[in-house]
Amino acid sequence: MNKIAFVLAASALSATAAFAEGEAPAADAAATEAAAPVVTDTDANGTFSLVEVQAVYTAVTEETFKAADTDASGELSAEELQAAVDAGTFVAA
Structure with missing residues (x-):
């Protein structure tokens, strides 16, 4: 001990x-x-739009964005964004 x-x-x-x-x-x-790039919530609404995500993850399409939007709110929560990054769905260019 x-x-x-x-x-x-x-x-x-x-x-x-x-x-x-x-x-x-x-x-x-x-x-x-190894830290992932930071997506900025430019309109400060607490969620991330397709345009905000594409500013960092340029290969994200509307289809992949909608797939990551698990609650179908039209925007990604921080948790949804992190899940997509962790799953390799969103990869920074």
Whole structure:
């Protein structure tokens, strides 16, 4: 048990040192590189229109957009947009 606590404490200290030196941990750097592009809600209505999505995901067609719009509201919620990105339906060019 003491060995586990020591290993965890040593890991925490090395992570703190990396932050103090201005280095990002490797996991954070990889996540930043793999982050999906951001779709901007230009009209600030809380959902994403086809035009807003196409500004980033230029290959999205009306058909693929409608397929991602699971509640048939005509716009995508943040959850619907994320699901389409996660499924590989929306791929940034």
